[in-house]
Amino acid sequence: MRKIKESKKSIYLDNASTTPVDPLVLEEMNSFYSIHYANPSSIHRMGRNVKSQLKSARNSIAGILDCSPDEIIFTSGGTESNNIAIMGYAFSLLKNNRAGVFACSEIEHPAVIETIKATSSFGFAPRFIPVDKDGIIDLKELEKLLSLGNVEFVSVMYANNEIGTIQPIADISKLCHKHGAVFHTDACQASPYLDLNVMSLGVDMLSLNGSKAYGPKGIGALYIKKIVELRPITFGGGQEKGLRSGTENVSGIIGLSKALCIAQATRVVSSKRETILRDKLIKALLEIPSTFLNGDNNKRLPNNANISFLGVEGESLLLELDKAGVMVSTGSACSSKSLEPSRTIMAIHKHDDEPEAFAHSSIRFTIGKHTTESDIAYTVDTVKKGVDKLRSISSAW
Amino acid sequence: MVNWLYSKKVKEHFFNPKNIQLKLPPDDSFEATATIGSVICGDMMQVWLNIDSKTETIKKMTWKTFGCASAIASTSILSQMVEGKTLQKAREIYAKDIVTALGGLPQNKIHCSVLGDKALRMAINNYYRRVDQVDKIQHESGRLLDSILMITDEEVKDLIRQGADSVDKLLKQLKVGVGDKKLKNELVKLLKDAGKSK
Numbered sequence: 001m002r003k004i005k006e007s008k009k010s011i012y013l014d015n016a017s018t019t020p021v022d023p024l025v026l027e028e029m030n031s032f033y034s035i036h037y038a039n040p041s042s043i044h045r046m047g048r049n050v051k052s053q054l055k056s057a058r059n060s061i062a063g064i065l066d067c068s069p070d071e072i073i074f075t076s077g078g079t080e081s082n083n084i085a086i087m088g089y090a091f092s093l094l095k096n097n098r099a100g101v102f103a104c105s106e107i108e109h110p111a112v113i114e115t116i117k118a119t120s121s122f123g124f125a126p127r128f129i130p131v132d133k134d135g136i137i138d139l140k141e142l143e144k145l146l147s148l149g150n151v152e153f154v155s156v157m158y159a160n161n162e163i164g165t166i167q168p169i170a171d172i173s174k175l176c177h178k179h180g181a182v183f184h185t186d187a188c189q190a191s192p193y194l195d196l197n198v199m200s201l202g203v204d205m206l207s208l209n210g211s212k213a214y215g216p217k218g219i220g221a222l223y224i225k226k227i228v229e230l231r232p233i234t235f236g237g238g239q240e241k242g243l244r245s246g247t248e249n250v251s252g253i254i255g256l257s258k259a260l261c262i263a264q265a266t267r268v269v270s271s272k273r274e275t276i277l278r279d280k281l282i283k284a285l286l287e288i289p290s291t292f293l294n295g296d297n298n299k300r301l302p303n304n305a306n307i308s309f310l311g312v313e314g315e316s317l318l319l320e321l322d323k324a325g326v327m328v329s330t331g332s333a334c335s336s337k338s339l340e341p342s343r344t345i346m347a348i349h350k351h352d353d354e355p356e357a358f359a360h361s362s363i364r365f366t367i368g369k370h371t372t373e374s375d376i377a378y379t380v381d382t383v384k385k386g387v388d389k390l391r392s393i394s395s396a397w
Numbered sequence: 398m399v400n401w402l403y404s405k406k407v408k409e410h411f412f413n414p415k416n417i418q419l420k421l422p423p424d425d426s427f428e429a430t431a432t433i434g435s436v437i438c439g440d441m442m443q444v445w446l447n448i449d450s451k452t453e454t455i456k457k458m459t460w461k462t463f464g465c466a467s468a469i470a471s472t473s474i475l476s477q478m479v480e481g482k483t484l485q486k487a488r489e490i491y492a493k494d495i496v497t498a499l500g501g502l503p504q505n506k507i508h509c510s511v512l513g514d515k516a517l518r519m520a521i522n523n524y525y526r527r528v529d530q531v532d533k534i535q536h537e538s539g540r541l542l543d544s545i546l547m548i549t550d551e552e553v554k555d556l557i558r559q560g561a562d563s564v565d566k567l568l569k570q571l572k573v574g575v576g577d578k579k580l581k582n583e584l585v586k587l588l589k590d591a592g593k594s595k
């Protein structure tokens with residue numbers, strides 16, 4: 001057996017999956033495991049101390065969002081934030097004997113799409129708003145849906161996790177409000193790069209998490225505008241205004257707050273740097289014949305390059321890159337739990353002859369703050385070799 | 398060392414595949430060929446056979462595959478398994494034999510990525526057609542439900558026996574385009590026959 005040589009290199013281009021924790025964030029968090037470990041609900045001195053730290057973390061995030069601290073609740077992550085926003089609002093409508101449409105874009109994260117679908121069990125009607133070939137939501141279709149008059153809730157992600165497309169959130173907010181619908185956005189992917197001011201965005205609810213912004217995993221937040229009434233979807237001790245019972249993940253909250261502060265303070269500089277690297281990567285990879293950039297050219301997160309290499313199946317290419325020490329992800333069916341190709345890539349290619357061909361052959365490269373010029377050069381070289389090899393044995397090339 | 402996604406054997410065959418047909422061969426350089434699957438399904442393979450007509454033995458099988466690591470590895474190992482085998486013996490190789498030779502595959506990968514045995518049987522049929530021995534042509538056991546992926550009713554019944562109790566689960570395991578109404582109706586019927594319909 002020929003020995004398979006695996007590179008010792010480790011080039012991480014999967015930052016949209018999750019980012020490493022910033023050492024400064026980790027440093028802030030440490031004492032909350034060993035020294036400030038008391039329960040913030042305890043009324044003794046140690047408890048009170050932690051409670052005040054929790055308060056200042058909430059204040060910092062409120063400063064970033066330009067909202068009141070009591071409009072923020074902490075959750076276990078982006079998925080839970082989205083669940084509380086959608087189901088919590090559905091439950092509050094139920095209480096008032098109201099039903100209607102719950103809508104989201106057709107390229108939302110599963111944490112939104114699956115929850116929107118689940119509202120149907122409670123008598124609501126899920127609807128999915130189409131996107132164009134670049135992944136931008138079709139505002140005309142949205143308006144058409146809204147003018148039916150029974151749309152209660154709309155969720156559209158700030159930036160897409162797979163293709164990085166940035167949505168016109170302020171415009172969508174306005175449309176929704178014109179027709180009396182509550183508007184939520186999932187800003188998990190956007191937080192390291194885009195403005196999170198809820199006033200200028202005009203949103204009613206906004207989800208955030210730590211693990212995409214150089215903070216810890218297992219922590220998230222949900223902004224809920226004062227006028228929006230939610231009902232709890234889990235029950236217990238009544239923490240976080242009764243919407244997220246359970247002892248607060250204090251170290252996580254401290255980490256999330258610190259991570260968002262760093263990310264927002266550095267976002268302009270890091271966006272500029274990563275955009276340059278991203279554009280180099282895209283330009284070089286599109287020189288390979290029969291490759292396509294998925295998503296919008298300009299309205300795109302600075303760290304995202306998603307490319308289909310026709311004739312090559314994504315999982316195979318991912319594993320070739322993995323062997324060479326480059327870590328990416330794919331929209332191919334073969335690598336998903338469900339064996340379904342990426343819904344996002346299928347949606348933007350729905351007018352092409354074979355949308356599946358684009359999905360099965362797509363690779364997502366997501367740059368991070370540790371990515372260097374030489375990482376990009378090595379990646380380009382490795383992808384070219386991998387595509388050549390796999391196309392040479394491909395029956396679809 | 399970090400565990401790899403699949404078995405050692407899959408890894409070996411994926412990274413160093415055997416008997417690849419790099420360039421499309423001229424028509425007179427092989428005795429039979431067949432293609433199965435499609436880009437839409439995510440797996441597509443073509444095999445070429447060199448056959449000794451006197452002994453009806455496979456001298457060499459070469460191939461091209463578009464697909465994931467397990468699809469590439471399964472075609473590669475099949476090309477080694479059939480070398481020197483008579484057509485009759487080669488016909489008796491099924492997906493489960495390929496999976497065993499590979500040291501196992503994740504359950505959800507078996508139906509979608511192991512198509513090589515079907516391509517091989519199609520190629521053998523094509524050979525008999527070409528040499529005018531149509532009496533030796535054998536059809537996949539059972540009734541053909543889908544002619545691109547060569548899915549038969551027997552195969553679907555087998556999946557139902559293994560616990561697939563809805564059309565969605567069957568489609569997922571067979572990895573067939575959800576748009577195919579005709580196939581969907583057939584699956585509904587088979588589920589009903591097996592007493593699994595709701």
